[in-house]
Amino acid sequence: MSDLLSRISDAVRWGRKDEIEKLAEEVIANNIDPIEVIQKGGVAGLDSLGQAFEELEAFLPELMMGGETMKILIDKLSPHMENQKSAFAGKVVIGTVKGDLHDIGKNLVATTLSVNGFNVVDLGVDVSTNKFIELATQNDADIIAMSSLLTTSAYYMEELVTRLVKEDMRSKFKVIVGGGPIDPNWAKTIGADAYARTAVGAVKTCKELMKIEKISETLIGD
Amino acid sequence: MTTSVKVLKTLDKARTGERCTEKQWDYEIVPKTIAEIVKKYNLEKTCDVNNPVNTDMELADRFYQAGFEAATRLGLLCTDTETIIKVDEEELLVNLKKVPAYLTLGEGDEKCTISTRTPSDGKPPKYGSPLSIQMNEEYYVPVAQGILSSRLIDIHEGPSLDTVMGSPLLAHSPYETFAGFYEARLRREAQWRAGRVGIGNMLVASSSTEYGNLAAFGIFSKPQIALCLIPSALKTNYPTLHKVVQTLEFGGYVESGSPTMIGGYTGGPEGCAVASIATDLLQYPVHFAHMSGAPTYDLRYAGNCGRHAVWSQTIASQATSRNTNIVMLKTINQVSGPCTEMFFYESIVGFVAASVSGLEFTIGPRSGGGKYKNHLTPFEAWYTSAVFKGAAGLSAEKANEIVKEVLPKFENELRNPPKGKSFPECFNVQTLEPSKEYLDLYLKMRKYAEDLGVPMPPDGVVS
Numbered sequence: 001m002s003d004l005l006s007r008i009s010d011a012v013r014w015g016r017k018d019e020i021e022k023l024a025e026e027v028i029a030n031n032i033d034p035i036e037v038i039q040k041g042g043v044a045g046l047d048s049l050g051q052a053f054e055e056l057e058a059f060l061p062e063l064m065m066g067g068e069t070m071k072i073l074i075d076k077l078s079p080h081m082e083n084q085k086s087a088f089a090g091k092v093v094i095g096t097v098k099g100d101l102h103d104i105g106k107n108l109v110a111t112t113l114s115v116n117g118f119n120v121v122d123l124g125v126d127v128s129t130n131k132f133i134e135l136a137t138q139n140d141a142d143i144i145a146m147s148s149l150l151t152t153s154a155y156y157m158e159e160l161v162t163r164l165v166k167e168d169m170r171s172k173f174k175v176i177v178g179g180g181p182i183d184p185n186w187a188k189t190i191g192a193d194a195y196a197r198t199a200v201g202a203v204k205t206c207k208e209l210m211k212i213e214k215i216s217e218t219l220i221g222d
Numbered sequence: 223m224t225t226s227v228k229v230l231k232t233l234d235k236a237r238t239g240e241r242c243t244e245k246q247w248d249y250e251i252v253p254k255t256i257a258e259i260v261k262k263y264n265l266e267k268t269c270d271v272n273n274p275v276n277t278d279m280e281l282a283d284r285f286y287q288a289g290f291e292a293a294t295r296l297g298l299l300c301t302d303t304e305t306i307i308k309v310d311e312e313e314l315l316v317n318l319k320k321v322p323a324y325l326t327l328g329e330g331d332e333k334c335t336i337s338t339r340t341p342s343d344g345k346p347p348k349y350g351s352p353l354s355i356q357m358n359e360e361y362y363v364p365v366a367q368g369i370l371s372s373r374l375i376d377i378h379e380g381p382s383l384d385t386v387m388g389s390p391l392l393a394h395s396p397y398e399t400f401a402g403f404y405e406a407r408l409r410r411e412a413q414w415r416a417g418r419v420g421i422g423n424m425l426v427a428s429s430s431t432e433y434g435n436l437a438a439f440g441i442f443s444k445p446q447i448a449l450c451l452i453p454s455a456l457k458t459n460y461p462t463l464h465k466v467v468q469t470l471e472f473g474g475y476v477e478s479g480s481p482t483m484i485g486g487y488t489g490g491p492e493g494c495a496v497a498s499i500a501t502d503l504l505q506y507p508v509h510f511a512h513m514s515g516a517p518t519y520d521l522r523y524a525g526n527c528g529r530h531a532v533w534s535q536t537i538a539s540q541a542t543s544r545n546t547n548i549v550m551l552k553t554i555n556q557v558s559g560p561c562t563e564m565f566f567y568e569s570i571v572g573f574v575a576a577s578v579s580g581l582e583f584t585i586g587p588r589s590g591g592g593k594y595k596n597h598l599t600p601f602e603a604w605y606t607s608a609v610f611k612g613a614a615g616l617s618a619e620k621a622n623e624i625v626k627e628v629l630p631k632f633e634n635e636l637r638n639p640p641k642g643k644s645f646p647e648c649f650n651v652q653t654l655e656p657s658k659e660y661l662d663l664y665l666k667m668r669k670y671a672e673d674l675g676v677p678m679p680p681d682g683v684v685s
Contacts, residue, residue: 056490056530060483060521061253099393099431101301101453101461104486107248108521125453126394151356151384151595152393152401180524181356181593 004032005041008073012045013052015065017072024076034077042073046115060108067114074117089116090210093136094145095123096179097160100153105179109147112199113206129160136173143206148179157182158190165191174209178202225510226470232307232508233463239297239305244457247299247306248487252456255295256493263288269491274532274629275575275622276540279341286541289499290314296500298508301453302460309507317507323547325475325512327377327422327445334376334422336513338547341540341580344615349607350377350424350585353553355598357381359388361645362405366412368600368654370421372681374607377447379424379585380409381598394431402426402437410441424449424477424585432464439472450478450509455488455501455516458508466509477551478505479515484530486521491534494518498538502548513583517552523636524591525557527568529629536579540618543580551583552576554606558635559590559597559642561660566667567632569606571625574676577613578621584610589642596644601656601664604681608668612677624674656684 004026011020027037049066052058058066092113096106103125114120121139123131136144148154157177164170176194177187178201187195193209196202242251260266263284276282297308309317324337336348351369366380384391386404391397405426413419423446425438435448448469450462462478469476479501482488488497498516505514518534519526526535535552542548554572558564569587576584587602613621645651648660656664661684668685672678678685 053485054522056485059253059489060486061249064249099395101459104454104483104521105524150393151382152391152398154384155390155392180591181595183594 005037005044008037008041009045009048012042012066012069012073013048015062015069017065017069020069020072021076024073027077028080034081038074038077042070046070049115060104060111063108063111063115067111070115089118089207090142091119091121091139092143092145092206093121093123093132093139093141094147095127095132096125096147097153097156098126098128099156100148100150101125102149105149106147109145109178109196109199109202112203116203118206129156129163132160133163133169141173143174143176143209145176145178145202145206147177148182151181154179154182154186157192161191176202176205176209226467228510229463229467229470235307236300236303236305236463239300239303239307241304242299242306243304244299244301247457252296252487252497253489256292256488256497259288259292259295259496260489260492265492265496267492269530269533271529271533273622274529274536274625275578275618276533276537277618277622279540279544282537282540282544285495285537286499286545288496289503289538289541292496292500293503296456298452298456298458298504300458307458307508309504314503314507318503318546321506321546321548322512323549325447325549327447327475329420329444332418332420332422336549336583338543338549339580339582340543342578342615342617343580346611346614347577347581348376348583349374349610350379350583351375351587351603351607352379352381352598353585353588353592354379354382355589355592356384356595357598357645358596359383359385361596361651362408363412363415364651364654365598365600365645366409367415368649369603370413370416370418371600371654372604372607372683374604374611374679374681377422377424377585378409378413378418380405380412380426384595396433398431399433399437402434403441406438406441422446425474432461432468435465436468439468439474445474447475447477447513450476450511451515452478452480454480455482455497456504462509470510475512476509477513477515478509478511479551481517481519483519483521484534491518491530495534495538495541498534499541502542502550503546506548513549513551515551515553517555519555523557525555525568525636527554527556527572528633528636532571532575532625536575539576539579539581549582551585552581553584553588554586555588555591557591558632558639559594560599560602561643561648561663562640563663563667564632564635564640565589565602565642566605566670567628569602570609570628570671570674570676573606573609574613574616574621574624577610578616578618590639594641594644596646597642599645599648599660600654601648601660604683605664605667608678608681609671609676611679612671616675620675624676627674
């Protein structure tokens with residue numbers, strides 16, 4: 001089994017999507033505990049990837065590949081986790097708010113959330129308030145995450161929270177904000193649930209917002 | 223043929239170019255191409271964190287060749303059309319011969335020429351200030367007046383606003399168009415109060431879109447520099463191209479570009495340097511830019527005063543300044559705030575390295591990473607401009623020695639930097655008198671820079 005876990009770890013570290021599918025099938029065929037595989041195989045791979053990012057041996061594209069590989073592993077094993085908590089930590093709809101075309105910080109947060117077990121729906125940049133609410137509803141999201149590098153776009157974060165309150169939807173979604181000019185005061189002022197300064201901070205905060213058992217303690221990307 | 227007509231060629235290329243999704247571009251084409259080129263030119267692991275200011279000019283030239291190849295193999299992705307705007311080798315060479323080697327703006331005593339430099343050039347670079355840090359409306363004029371009261375500041379950019387006469391300044395709305403006019407009028411007021419009516423301007427800080435850009439040309443009739451910032455390195459979009467058309471048609475100067483990120487799509491410090499050079503090379507052929515701006519930031523702390531970012535930005539600047547006449551703007555992004563020692567340490571590292579590497583122009587300061595409202599005062603602008611100009615003529619070896627001395631004083635704090643103090647905490651907003659605490663710190667840190675071997679020109683106000 002340790003050899004299988006090691007191969008799963010390597011597949012996640014190097015973003016080998018085809019290989020992880022076969023390895024997941026091997027796990028199912030051998031009736032191995034999926035949670036143990038995710039934590040000791042997948043998460044170990046993420047640990048290694050996180051270390052590589054810190055040391056400038058891996059970059060944003062590799063993080064994304066690792067995240068997608070981990071997602072495949074979780075998707076394949078989830079149906080076999082009867083009576084156990086879902087492997088996903090929660091569903092997050094994320095985007096850069098209207099008027100702002102910056103994407104790299106948002107992409108880093110989306111990727112880091114994904115590699116840490118969240119099911120992430122990335123709406124891209126210049127996302128209108130309507131689109132955030134529509135897609136969060138459609139996807140039955142737990143969290144709406146908004147990013148802005150521009151102070152002039154940050155107002156749309158406030159608009160979204162106000163809309164949720166007005167339309168009696170505030171309790172359906174947790175709202176987290178971040179980005180260059182955003183700080184905890186702004187989050188408090190507009191009535192958001194949380195603020196995160198870094199990608200790692202976003203993962204920690206989203207896990208707190210979900211009030212669920214952590215799928216792992218691994219946090220990468222800071 | 224006027225220059226704005228030439229932009230049609232870029233628009234046609236954007237309409238008819240090879241299709242490519244943004245995701246393919248970011249996650250496949252750019253990383254793969256840059257990695258291949260880094261390998262081909264034997265640039266892997268050349269980043270020397272123990273010597274953050276590169277002293278090997280042969281290596282810098284090798285980076286230039288790599289950047290040139292990256293420019294011709296990649297081009298810029300237009301994110302609106304999802305097409306690649308290609309520039310072939312011959313076209314790039316022809317354009318590099320035509321690229322403007324200088325630009326002149328300002329009137330009378332304020333006339334200022336920003337011209338091409340080379341590494342260790344004794345000609346001091348030019349400095350624009352401040353760098354769009356958000357201020358309350360009531361502080362806009364006083365802080366800009368204070369900053370401009372030093373003649374070390376050559377070009378005015380102005381802080382930025384997030385309200386207009388109390389109303390929220392919403393992006394992509396008519397508030398932005400209004401803000402363009404409003405901010406331009408506030409700037410004129412600040413320039414008049416500082417006795418610098420004719421100073422050249424960079425347009426406009428409070429509006430990132432084409433609306434505000436267009437509005438400001440109504441107030442400033444003489445040639446000014448328009449900020450046509452692309453969304454990220456090796457990309458362009460329609461808002462940028464709108465601004466380019468407007469600016470050239472109004473007789474302004476185009477500044478375009480965007481940071482490359484260490485840890486992002488282009489990889490580590492070596493890949494980022496290659497991408498930064500390529501981005502600089504492509505700004506004239508695609509945007510007809512008079513000035514290109516492709517600094518390097520480190521994604522891990524969103525600044526560029528740490529070892530990897532200093533090395534990467536240094537070698538990219540050396541490469542481009544030794545091999546072209548491109549006038550470059552690269553920002554130094556401090557992450558610590560006003561009235562902290564760390565701000566001054568970061569500034570010495572960033573500006574000494576930039577000045578000796580052939581950089582022509584910068585805008586600053588970026589106190590607190592530009593994150594905190596009202597965290598901007600005249601002292602940061604005066605200090606950074608003095609270091610930038612004072613370091614002109616130093617050798618790369620001397621700069622490296624200075625940088626190595628100062629870096630250990632703050633590098634462990636880059637991820638958790640001090641926020642510092644706000645403008646009203648540091649200065650009397652009416653009289654523009656500094657607090658004793660900040661004045662003492664400022665003068666102490668000027669002396670510190672001088673003791674390190676940076677000849678600090680006087681600010682003309684308190685030193």
